[in-house]
Amino acid sequence: MSVSAPSPTAAPAKARLPIGLVIGVLVMIGVLLLPLPPDLPVAGHRILAILAFAVVVWITEAVSYEASAIMITSLMAFLIGTAPTLADPQQLYGSSAAISMALTGFSNSALALVAGALFIAAAMTHTGLDRRIALVTLSRVGTSTRRILLGAIAVTILLSLVVPSATARSACVVPIMMGVIAAFGVDKRSNIAAGIMIVVAQGTSIWNVGIQTAAAQNLLTVGFMDKMLGERVAWIDWLIAGAPWAVIMSGVLLFIVLKMLPPESDSVPGGREAVAQSLAEIGPMTSPQKRLLGVSLLLLLAWATEGKLHSFDTTSTTYAGLVFLLLPRFGVMTWKDVQSRIPWGTVIVFGVGISLGTALLTTQAGQWLGIQVVGNTGLDQLGSLGVFAILAAFLILIHLGFASATALTSALLPILIAVLQTLPGDFNRLGMTMLLGFAVSYGFILPINAPQNMVCLGTETFNARQFAKVGLVVTLVGYLLMLVFGATYWRWLGWM
Numbered sequence: 001m002s003v004s005a006p007s008p009t010a011a012p013a014k015a016r017l018p019i020g021l022v023i024g025v026l027v028m029i030g031v032l033l034l035p036l037p038p039d040l041p042v043a044g045h046r047i048l049a050i051l052a053f054a055v056v057v058w059i060t061e062a063v064s065y066e067a068s069a070i071m072i073t074s075l076m077a078f079l080i081g082t083a084p085t086l087a088d089p090q091q092l093y094g095s096s097a098a099i100s101m102a103l104t105g106f107s108n109s110a111l112a113l114v115a116g117a118l119f120i121a122a123a124m125t126h127t128g129l130d131r132r133i134a135l136v137t138l139s140r141v142g143t144s145t146r147r148i149l150l151g152a153i154a155v156t157i158l159l160s161l162v163v164p165s166a167t168a169r170s171a172c173v174v175p176i177m178m179g180v181i182a183a184f185g186v187d188k189r190s191n192i193a194a195g196i197m198i199v200v201a202q203g204t205s206i207w208n209v210g211i212q213t214a215a216a217q218n219l220l221t222v223g224f225m226d227k228m229l230g231e232r233v234a235w236i237d238w239l240i241a242g243a244p245w246a247v248i249m250s251g252v253l254l255f256i257v258l259k260m261l262p263p264e265s266d267s268v269p270g271g272r273e274a275v276a277q278s279l280a281e282i283g284p285m286t287s288p289q290k291r292l293l294g295v296s297l298l299l300l301l302a303w304a305t306e307g308k309l310h311s312f313d314t315t316s317t318t319y320a321g322l323v324f325l326l327l328p329r330f331g332v333m334t335w336k337d338v339q340s341r342i343p344w345g346t347v348i349v350f351g352v353g354i355s356l357g358t359a360l361l362t363t364q365a366g367q368w369l370g371i372q373v374v375g376n377t378g379l380d381q382l383g384s385l386g387v388f389a390i391l392a393a394f395l396i397l398i399h400l401g402f403a404s405a406t407a408l409t410s411a412l413l414p415i416l417i418a419v420l421q422t423l424p425g426d427f428n429r430l431g432m433t434m435l436l437g438f439a440v441s442y443g444f445i446l447p448i449n450a451p452q453n454m455v456c457l458g459t460e461t462f463n464a465r466q467f468a469k470v471g472l473v474v475t476l477v478g479y480l481l482m483l484v485f486g487a488t489y490w491r492w493l494g495w496m
Contacts, residue, residue, distance in 0.1 A: 020060025028053035043083040043093065044365035050075045051411065054356065058407040065404065066345035069352035076102035076359060086364065101362065105354025109315045110223025114216055114350050116318040117164030122341035123325055124163050126333050128282060129289045130172040133158055138180065138275045145192055145263040149199050152177060153250050156203040162296040164213040166204050170452035173200050178459055180274050191261040194462035198470055201456040202253050208441040210246030212238035213303065216350060217405040221413060221437035223354050225430060228361055228417045233434045235303035235314050241495060242438060245485055249478050256473050261466065288332035295321045353410030360414045370418030384427040384496045385486050391416055392439040396479060403448050405440050431495025442478065444471035
């Protein structure tokens with residue numbers, strides 16, 4: 001009796017290493033093999049190699065941002081740990097000191113503020129207050145196409161004040177606007193639908209500039225201000241500087257969308273009824289929503305009066321608000337309610353980003369790069385407006401390769417701050433850092449350049465070409481308006 005041989009099973013396909021990760025490692029090795037400049041410490045040389053690896057991995061999205069953060073931490077522990085210290089070249093940092101350097105960002109107040117902001121955003125989603133604010137705002141506008149687009153911008157502005165997460169804001173607004181579009185009875189790929197969704201995405205990015213707590217990259221910028229400049233811009237001062245630009249650009253966005261994506265009709269009957277029906281479905285305002293609204297308004301008041309009526313910083317007042325939101329009976333949520341709504345990976349990436357930027361400073365790598373940039377570009381021959389024009393244009397262009405403004409800020413802002421510190425002349429380096437932070441939010445051209453763009457793209461109401469067509473004009477007008485503000489308004493405020 002013959003026994004038949006078991007049929008061979010197909011071998012599982014081997015997962016290949018992402019090409020971006022391989023390139024990142026090769027670039028890092030290439031930088032490490034470069035001759036060490038005499039004025040650059042070994043630790044600085046190695047942190048530049050780690051930075052090169054991070055930039056490649058972030059641009060190619062070879063691995064998740066969370067995984068890249070762990071990789072960067074490990075690389076710092078081993079590469080910096082085996083490097084001689086700046087104080088005594090005969091002594092090595094050691095892995096313990098190096099890992100402490102890699103985790104420095106987790107003790108930064110800006111990281112605490114990001115975590116607090118994510119809790120507030122989760123509370124908004126948990127209670128449904130963000131949805132109620134959006135629906136009430138839309139119910140106040142008319143049913144013409146222009147008013148619906150204006151209502152979308154108004155919703156974006158209001159939520160930017162109370163929901164400190166661009167992704168959370170767009171995730172709230174998009175389903176509401178899709179419901180309104182469905183009530184219009186128009187094709188999902190119509191200019192009306194495309195215009196509404198593009199306004200939501202682009203308007204979110206515009207108001208990331210106007211409000212300090214509206215986006216994570218702003219808070220990261222504040223963290224670098226603290227670490228590298230020893231001071232930071234208050235919430236109200238950021239608002240006074242950025243909000244006028246954002247107001248003008250909101251009008252520009254509305255005009256551009258109406259011109260480049262002319263609506264099929266001027267009237268969209270059914271919109272107001274759809275919003276009214278949605279409001280009726282969610283019922284009257286609940287007690288948790290009222291308490292959350294009260295805490296949010298108090299937080300806005302505290303942020304706006306920092307340094308004017310009291311000396312408590314934004315992070316401290318935010319955490320005081322969180323205490324009320326988490327209190328038994330009075331609060332609106334428990335830890336179990338929000339823990340699944342918090343993108344903890346964002347906190348990890350944020351902390352490592354601050355650590356990487358701080359390490360560039362402590363190892364003298366940032367200062368060395370700043371000297372090289374200034375010495376080889378002629379920036380030291382320009383006035384403050386010329387410096388801002390060049391550095392802002394560089395950030396806007398390089399953002400085309402980044403899918404995260406937070407990653408872009410982590411990679412480049414510490415270097416640009418070092419450049420500002422190296423430049424001669426009497427200009428406001430803190431103010432210039434804030435203005436360059438404005439330029440980081442320019443994710444207008446490609447859908448992949450910002451999470452809110454991708455959320456809106458997922459509705460399939462527009463394509464990448466339509467988005468880029470509007471975004472290119474918005475980018476150009478926004479950049480030129482910044483130069484005008486730099487020559488006038490921001491200079492009058494003393495930020496240039």
